[in-house]
Amino acid sequence: MNTCSTNTATPLTLGFSPCPNDTFIFHALIHGLVDAAGLRFTERLEDVETLNRLALDRALDVSKVSYHLMGRILPDYVLLRSGGALGRGCGPLLVARADLDPSRLAGKKIALPGRYTTAALLLRLYDPTLTDFVYLPFHEIMGAVADGSVDAGVIIHESRFTYASYGLTQLLDLGAWWEADTGHPIPLGGIAAKRSLGGETLRAIEDALTESVRHAFAHPALPHPYIRAHSQEMSEAVCDAHIKLYVNDFSLTLGSEGEQAVQYLLQRATAAGIIPPSSEPLFTPR
The missing domain is CATH 3.40.190.10 (Periplasmic binding protein-like II)
Structure with missing residues (x-):
């Protein structure tokens, strides 16, 4: 300190x-x-x-x-x-083990890096029907997706540079979606x-x-x-x-x-x- x-x-x-x-x-x-x-x-x-x-x-x-x-x-x-x-180009990513359709995630268990994060907000704005969330520290999400504890996860910070090493696939760039939908950074x-x-x-x-x-x-x-x-x-x-x-x-x-x-x-x-x-x-x- x-x-x-x-x-x-x-x-x-x-x-x-x-x-x-x-x-x-x-x-x-x-x-x-x-x-x-x-x-x-x-x-x-x-x-x-x-x-x-x-x-x-x-x-x-x-x-x-x-x-x-x-x-x-x-x-x-x-x-x-x-x-x-x-x-721009720096938003959270939705990742999974398999190449799932991001518009068909209803009923899937999705890990989020905290209830009050912007990542959680963006996913809820993208698809208001999603409700089955698991809140984990951001650095635990890739492991939880990789081992099958959850079906998909929203990753932030440096995870966007390393998720491929966990064998994960990007389903959706929530930042790119936001920019295309709103025109805003x-x-x-x-x-x-x-x-x-x-x-x-x-x-x-x-x-x-x-x-x-x-x-x-x-x-x-x-x-x-x-x-x-x-x-x-x-x-x-x-x-x-x-x-x-x-x-x-x-x-x-x-x-x-x-x-x-x-x-x-x-x-x-x-x-x-x-x-x-x-x-x-x-x-x-x-």
Whole structure:
């Protein structure tokens, strides 16, 4: 656990995953390499669904969460425009042992990487008739599909680079489906911060995150030891591919295209009855 900055104020709790894209993004912020306006952060690294549940419990001041979850935590959290994962060609994949028809999965047992992940939301939007879900940590899904514990699974993160080694077949690219169906890039996960921190602090965190991403882009070798310390079971090639896939200009700032994509995802989820309606503003006040 690290604390950045030298300010004596109580540090803010900051949650993100040990995945290479997150450790790449947060390295400069955690290590005090960018101006954080005197704010300090205590890091907590957990898998995405654990972070989602911590945010549901309002246990973290700032946290990476699935965009799906934002629809459930809007009374307490606001979405920052920087530090997230959103793009094209980077969506979750539905895989199986055999080449099944993805439109005929009713009655099949499907593993999902957490109830509140965007991957789970996308599959439910793709086919609302599917109901037989098993929720597993993302790194256990390929094994469960391979050994027949489930009929199919939705994989995320670095699994999209390694599923073939398990003898699995891609049935559907949920990100490609989303892009073709909506025209929007696929929103995966973003950074949520407690509304109670106030506008000035929220803007300072957002700006510091932007600078942290910019610092990583400018000095890509510098975060490497920190990234590898949290991804020891991942090959260097997969680690680099992971960062290249999930960190892009949207990570610097969502911009109007990214904001519209997130808003539309939540609108679709609300219309489908998957998340409750909310009148709370979604984004950090500017």
